[in-house]
Amino acid sequence: MTEPRMIEISPVTRVEGHGKVTIHLNAENEVDEARLHIVEFRGFERFIRGRLMWEVPVIVQRLCGICPVSHHLAAAKAMDMIAGVDQLTPTGEKMRRLMHYGQVMQSHVLHFFHLAAPDLLFGFGAPAEKRNIFEVLKEQPELGKRAVLMRKYGQEIIEATAGKKVHGTGAIPGGINRNLPLERRDHFLSNVDEMIEWCLDAVKLARDYTLENEDLVSEFGSFPSNYMSIVRESDGALDLYHGSLRALSSTGDKIFDQVPYTKYHELIVEDVRSWSYMKFPFIKELGPDVGWYRVGPLARMNTASFIDTPLADAAHKELRAVTSGTPNNSTLANHWARMIEVLHCVEKIRELLHDPDLQGTDLIAKGDRREEGIGVIEAPRGNLIHHYKVDENDQVTYCNLIVSTTHNNEGMNRAVKDVAIKHLSGKEQITEGLLNHVEVAVRAYDPCLSCATHALGQMPLQVELFNAEGGLVDRRSQCI
């Protein structure tokens, strides 16, 4: 018998930003409590106050080095509302959608091929020196090259629509400030069919992993929850750029459906806990104990009635069939869902590239100014809410952001605890490989803990082991 102790994983690796996991073991080496802590406080909502509304879509990109385009577009949508614009011009909306599909595609590809693939290919408990992208490349070099080129394709679309890679300015209140020149369109068209072929291969890879490891996938960080996303207003189809809010229970019953996202604050409440800077949102009518929910790729597969692109729709049907059409609760099924969304994005990109509206010149719509705006999109990691109020001088007086990782806060904590109990409880020795199981559960949500400060020499991995009195028993550290 050993003394009670606490294990700390800080920071969790292969996620964006800094977080740490603490695991409390009792005297029998069983897990008493496990939590994901967010150790950084952004303060962005205060930072944005006083800024001019026209600047906001550009400035908010500094929230995150991974998905700046998501913030750019969510803020632009909120500013559309303030500008009194409820319907963009066809060119404005389609250029923004093109930008968004490029963003979601490249983000998902990075996560699946570079961050998750080592775990999936070599196993969660494989030696640490084996679990990296170079070992993946040794085994499957063509996969690595494809991943780079798929990322590059998405990044080039972002650059063509947003104007530049860093701090793009494409989306502005009421529309867009550029169209897509024919030579850029032709460049993207020349590769899009091959890209779709590669996406189909990626879907198959993720699907095969999920089905061939059914026992692991169905138990690893798997638990019932509610799910929420926006879906297309007319028919409940998957729509990553615009729609109304839908929430389902773990059995697929509708909690709310087709609610305008401008009413999000009537549906969702944000809870605060003393041990984390990140809030814990829940569905108001259900309360904090049962009202928490998950967002993201798998949540969207659960909430969407169908997908309006044929190849992704077929893949969606296959995923849904695994759970007989009821919501899929397996954390690891997020990888399959993510690849289905990559396929959907590239299908949408191809559809848009054939649309002459992308070369249109009517870029901006106008309307009667309002003082409040809410913009919601489905970002790579899930639902993203931007809410602003401005004064008569166009200066921001109020800002509230609910980012995807915040929506998933309770879900990630439950996943950490579930995996810790199943894989760590009762073990005499907690090895690095066992601890990686916990990180795998966190990584499946591709959390963005929003840091993007990465100056040279930062990001050490530290694992610390404490006894019940708080004394340091063991520490492992490596520079990554």
Next chain:
Amino acid sequence: MAGKSLFDRAERGSAMILIGYGNPGRGDDGLGPAFSQRLADRAHSELEIDTDYQLVAEHALTISSHDVVVFADAQMGGETAFSFQEIAAGAPEILGSHSLRPETVLALCETLYGARPRAYVLGISGQEFGEVKEGLSERAKKNLEDAEAFFLDWLSKNTGSDVQLQQRADS
């Protein structure tokens, strides 16, 4: 007429590429982008400039068509205004995050494309990283100027003494 295929081998670029990276919304973490932006304002036929939030896998493809790559980043805790050193490819034990280290980009470049550009890291010392904040600290601004003066001198020596760096008319 379709554009160049994305899947063609990267065309031969200019001899040297400078990649400045960091988050300008995090105070002095924006030193890398600030440096590359300053260099972008100068015309130089043998130097290509890239600016980004962070290093990612596709930078391996980008640098594969260049002989020399210079990574410009903010540096924490530096005792001097800047540091400049040659680096070699190195695979970390674990790929840490969504962002990569310069050594990892080099290793990816060699593994994926068989290219081994000569590589340097220019670390510019900053002081204020923690807050969400635009603009550089006064000390970082001075360090940026010193780093630029050094780099222009180094560039001149390494691209031929007859090369004159000119301020662009529109800058």
